Amino acid sequence: MLFDGALRARAPLRFLCDLALQRFNNEFVYAESEAETAIVAELSLVIHNVLQGHRSGDELFMRSLCVFAMYRPLHRQTGIESLLTEIPCAEITGQMLRRTVVDVLEETRLRSSIRRIGRITDAVSQRVRAQYEENPYPRWIAFDRDVKVSVSDWIRSELPGLSLPMADSTTMNVVAGCGTGVEAVSLAAKVAGIRITAVDLSLSSIAYAKRKANELGLGNIQFVQADILELGELQERFDAVLCVGVLHHLREPQAGLRALVPLVHPGGLLKIGLYSERARSAVNAARKIIGERRMGGHGALNPNNPARVARCHPEFTLGRPASVARFFYHEWVPRPPLSRPGTPVHACADF
Numbered sequence: 590m591l592f593d594g595a596l597r598a599r600a601p602l603r604f605l606c607d608l609a610l611q612r613f614n615n616e617f618v619y620a621e622s623e624a625e626t627a628i629v630a631e632l633s634l635v636i637h638n639v640l641q642g643h644r645s646g647d648e649l650f651m652r653s654l655c656v657f658a659m660y661r662p663l664h665r666q667t668g669i670e671s672l673l674t675e676i677p678c679a680e681i682t683g684q685m686l687r688r689t690v691v692d693v694l695e696e697t698r699l700r701s702s703i704r705r706i707g708r709i710t711d712a713v714s715q716r717v718r719a720q721y722e723e724n725p726y727p728r729w730i731a732f733d734r735d736v737k738v739s740v741s742d743w744i745r746s747e748l749p750g751l752s753l754p755m756a757d758s759t760t761m762n763v764v765a766g767c768g769t770g771v772e773a774v775s776l777a778a779k780v781a782g783i784r785i786t787a788v789d790l791s792l793s794s795i796a797y798a799k800r801k802a803n804e805l806g807l808g809n810i811q812f813v814q815a816d817i818l819e820l821g822e823l824q825e826r827f828d829a830v831l832c833v834g835v836l837h838h839l840r841e842p843q844a845g846l847r848a849l850v851p852l853v854h855p856g857g858l859l860k861i862g863l864y865s866e867r868a869r870s871a872v873n874a875a876r877k878i879i880g881e882r883r884m885g886g887h888g889a890l891n892p893n894n895p896a897r898v899a900r901c902h903p904e905f906t907l908g909r910p911a912s913v914a915r916f917f918y919h920e921w922v923p924r925p926p927l928s929r930p931g932t933p934v935h936a937c938a939d940f
C-alpha cells in the first residue's frame with residue numbers, strides 16, 4: 590500500500606483505516622525498511638503541504654493519510670487539527686481520526702487536571718514511570734458490560750465460597766497501579782455504590798483512563814498520580830485495595846505491600862495480582878531466543894525491550910512457537926467477537 594499507489598487507490602478505505610488503527614494500538618511495533626522510511630518521509634511532506642494549504646483533501650488524500658497513519662502518530666503531524674472540522678469520508682475515516690488524533694489531544698489536555706500526591710523520588714519508580722509514560726498499558730478499547738451488581742455480589746464473585754459481612758451501601762476502593770484504568774472503569778460501571786481512587790505513576794496512563802471514564806460518564810472515580818510507596822499521604826482508608834500486575838515493578842515488592850496494608854480498613858480486602866512463572870513462560874522463551882541469538886548485544890537490541898527487537902528483526906516471530914508470537918502480538922478482543930466481518934482488531938503488546 591505504501592509502494593503501490595494503484596493498490597492504495599482500490600483497497601477498501603475501511604480496511605486502510607482499520608490497519609492504521611491496528612498499528613496505532615500496537616504503537617507501531619513493526620519492522621520498517623529504509624525504503625519504507627524514505628517514502629513515509631515523502632508522504633509526510635505531501636500531507637504537510639495539503640494541510641498547510643488549508644485544503645481538507647479528497648478521498649485519495651485520505652487514503653494517503655491512512656497509509657501514513659500506519660507508520661507514524663497522526664497527532665504529531667503539523668496542522669492535522671484543521672482536518673478535524675471537515676473530515677473527508679467522515680463516516681469511514683471518523684473513527685480512525687478520532688482515536689489517533691482527537692483522543693490523544695484530549696488525553697494531553699486531561700494531564701493537567703490530575704491530582705498529584707507526594708513526590709516520585711525512588712529511582713526504580715522514576716524509571717518505571719518513564720516506561721509507562723511512553724507506553725501506557727494496556728491500550729484497551731472495550732470491556733464486558735456486565736449487569737450492575739451489588740457490592741456483596743461483586744465480592745462473592747471475587748472470592749467465591751467466602752462469606753464476608755460486606756454492607757451493600759457505598760464501598761471505597763483504591764486501585765493501586767491502575768494503569769490505563771480498565772479495572773477501575775469496569776468496576777465503577779458495574780458495582781452499585783462503589784467509589785474508586787485510582788492511582789498510578791504514569792500521567793499518560795491516568796489520562797487514558799480518565800478519558801475512558803469521561804466517555805462513559807462515570808463520576809465515581811478519582812484519579813491520582815502517586816507512587817504506591819508514598820500513599821501514606823492519603824488521608825482516606827478503604828474497604829478494598831486492588832493491585833494487579835504492579836508490585837513486581839518495585840525494587841522491593843514487599844515495601845509496596847507494606848505501604849498498601851495500612852490503607853485497608855480492618856476487615857477490608859486486599860487483592861494482589863502477581864505475574865506467575867507459568868503464565869509468563871512465553872516472555873521467558875522470547876528472552877531466551879533473544880539471548881541465544883545475541884540480539885541483545887548492542888544498544889537498541891536490549892533483551893529487556895523486546896518491542897525494539899521485534900522491530901529490528903522482522904524474522905524474529907516467524908516460525909517461532911505460537912506462544913512466543915503471542916507474546917509480541919497479544920490481542921485485545923473487543924465485543925463483538927473478531928469472527929464477525931468488519932470488526933476491527935485492536936491489539937496491544939504486553940512486555
Ligand SMILES: C[S@@+](CC[C@H](N)C(=O)[O-])C[C@H]1O[C@@H](n2cnc3c(N)ncnc32)[C@H](O)[C@@H]1O
Nearest residue numbers: 721766767768789790791816817833834835838
Ligand atoms: C502492567 S501495568 C498494570 C496496570 C493495571 N493494574 C492493569 O492490570 O491493567 C503496571 C502499572 O503499574 C504502575 N506502577 C508500577 N510501579 C508503581 C508504583 N510504585 N506506584 C504506582 N504505580 C506503579 C505502572 O505505572 C503501570 O501503569
